[in-house]
Amino acid sequence: MMIATRELTKRFKSVTAVDGITLDVAEGELVALLGPNGAGKSTTLRMLTTLIPPTAGSAEVAGLDVVTRQREVRRRIGYIGQGNGAGHSQRGRDELISQGRAYGLPVRQARARATELIDSLGLGEVADRAVSTLSGGQRRRLDIAMGLFHAPELLFLDEPSTGLDPQNRANLQEHIVRLRREHGTTIVLTTHYLEEADSLAERVIVIDHGRIIADDSPERLKAKHVGDRIVLTFHSEEDAGRAAHLLQAARKDDQVTADNGPAQVPEILEELRTAGLTPAAVETRRPTLDDVFLTLTGRSLRDETPEA
Amino acid sequence: MSSLVTDTRVVFSRELRPVLRSPFSIVFSMVQPLFFLALFAPLLPDGTSLQWFVPGIIVMSCLFGTSMTGSNLLYEIQTGSHERMLVTPLRRPALLIGRALKEIVPMLAQAVLIVLVCVPFGFRLHPLGAVFGLLILAGFCVGLGALSYTLALASKNQEWLFWTVQQTLLFPLLLLAGVLLPIEDGPAWLRFLSKINPMTYVVNAERGLFDGDVWSRASGYGLIAAAAVALVGLMIGVRAMQRSD
Numbered sequence: 002m003m004i005a006t007r008e009l010t011k012r013f014k015s016v017t018a019v020d021g022i023t024l025d026v027a028e029g030e031l032v033a034l035l036g037p038n039g040a041g042k043s044t045t046l047r048m049l050t051t052l053i054p055p056t057a058g059s060a061e062v063a064g065l066d067v068v069t070r071q072r073e074v075r076r077r078i079g080y081i082g083q084g085n086g087a088g089h090s091q092r093g094r095d096e097l098i099s100q101g102r103a104y105g106l107p108v109r110q111a112r113a114r115a116t117e118l119i120d121s122l123g124l125g126e127v128a129d130r131a132v133s134t135l136s137g138g139q140r141r142r143l144d145i146a147m148g149l150f151h152a153p154e155l156l157f158l159d160e161p162s163t164g165l166d167p168q169n170r171a172n173l174q175e176h177i178v179r180l181r182r183e184h185g186t187t188i189v190l191t192t193h194y195l196e197e198a199d200s201l202a203e204r205v206i207v208i209d210h211g212r213i214i215a216d217d218s219p220e221r222l223k224a225k226h227v228g229d230r231i232v233l234t235f236h237s238e239e240d241a242g243r244a245a246h247l248l249q250a251a252r253k254d255d256q257v258t259a260d261n262g263p264a265q266v267p268e269i270l271e272e273l274r275t276a277g278l279t280p281a282a283v284e285t286r287r288p289t290l291d292d293v294f295l296t297l298t299g300r301s302l303r304d305e306t307p308e309a
Numbered sequence: 310m311s312s313l314v315t316d317t318r319v320v321f322s323r324e325l326r327p328v329l330r331s332p333f334s335i336v337f338s339m340v341q342p343l344f345f346l347a348l349f350a351p352l353l354p355d356g357t358s359l360q361w362f363v364p365g366i367i368v369m370s371c372l373f374g375t376s377m378t379g380s381n382l383l384y385e386i387q388t389g390s391h392e393r394m395l396v397t398p399l400r401r402p403a404l405l406i407g408r409a410l411k412e413i414v415p416m417l418a419q420a421v422l423i424v425l426v427c428v429p430f431g432f433r434l435h436p437l438g439a440v441f442g443l444l445i446l447a448g449f450c451v452g453l454g455a456l457s458y459t460l461a462l463a464s465k466n467q468e469w470l471f472w473t474v475q476q477t478l479l480f481p482l483l484l485l486a487g488v489l490l491p492i493e494d495g496p497a498w499l500r501f502l503s504k505i506n507p508m509t510y511v512v513n514a515e516r517g518l519f520d521g522d523v524w525s526r527a528s529g530y531g532l533i534a535a536a537a538v539a540l541v542g543l544m545i546g547v548r549a550m551q552r553s554d
Binding site for chain 1: 315316319322323326327330381384385387388389390392393394395396397398399400554
């Protein structure tokens, strides 16, 4: 196991930010922690990256306890936090070299690796400028370069795409996917962007109020908790009522929940036609992770305003 | 394998790099002491010479520059680069010691500049004393720097706290050390406050040393005061850094 936590808990004074999280992440997994702001995602990450000690429970990262073997854990992990990792008065290349030195690389090797990362992240033109003059997207790429500097076996990303425009966000996701494909890096990221969790991760852990409320692949989460929706529209309320009755759907809004919805449409239409009913329109809706969250908590993730 | 020394060196050279990349920043951060030199020195009573005034201004320059240095760390705490460094294997004490040691470099540059500016106006340089003086000052500024970084760590998420404390302490320390006017003729309570201000001993030592009086009692007291500030500053600072998240 790359990560193994048992009843991991963090309390700040009277607030329980993380409430007994037990979690296993195997080598090579790409996991997204999804949840609203304040759900405990970042606090979990901060415990796993040795930034803060747990109040109770335990966590092992790469087989090492995060409290008693902090420095060894730090050597093995990469961390890309919510902020910008590079000092604003520094130059990007200098910061990269310092990062390498921090991991014990000799200067010459650190320099070579810095150049390599600058090239692969397209930072060639800005690497020798003060970080304060870089755009948000460029700074984020610099953060990625620093996080990857020592080629960690496990990479944590805390809200990696917050504040990025769609193009830079896509760019970042591409890097994450490539990293995984080329190096088999285990990746754990937190996000409150549903699309990001959906398209990027093979495993989504939904966290709310410091607890894990669901943990599965996006597809299975949707199938298990929501299912597809087939929306039938009729010309009159009367027809709609009859159809609803016929299809034994308890819902008033003419929505029918089904597994593998599109495949059931012909069958439903046939059933309706036999009864002399013709819908005005048919639509199948595949659920989103937001629907999953809504079903699980009664709240929508979209109500959340992203943090600055 | 890395050790505390190599870790400290990594932090030290990282901190120093922006200074080396734009050396003029050193001059900008010392405009205040230069103003005191230009606008206050001419007002000194006849008996007071540059020989008495300049060493105090050098200590003042060290105090002004070094006490503010925590704001750099405060900024890095806010932007996220401090957090990034906390997740590297760098030893926590190195994150503080490397930063504090770096303060010596701009301090030395400023001291040399002040002396160079003053020599044409009749300031006599005694090299041996000056070297000893700068050594004592180096210890003092490492301690002050460490305390400033400690203040920054304590002011995490409340920047106003850093500036309030720094600004509140700055002038009492300066005036009570007798940098601008002699304390000897002041009332007893003022002399008492001056006596418990470690900076007083540093200023007195610098005055003797820059005047060529190397082996004096004042030099000894100055050395002890500077060493004490360095030791206390580093101890408190390292503890604060170890708790930093």
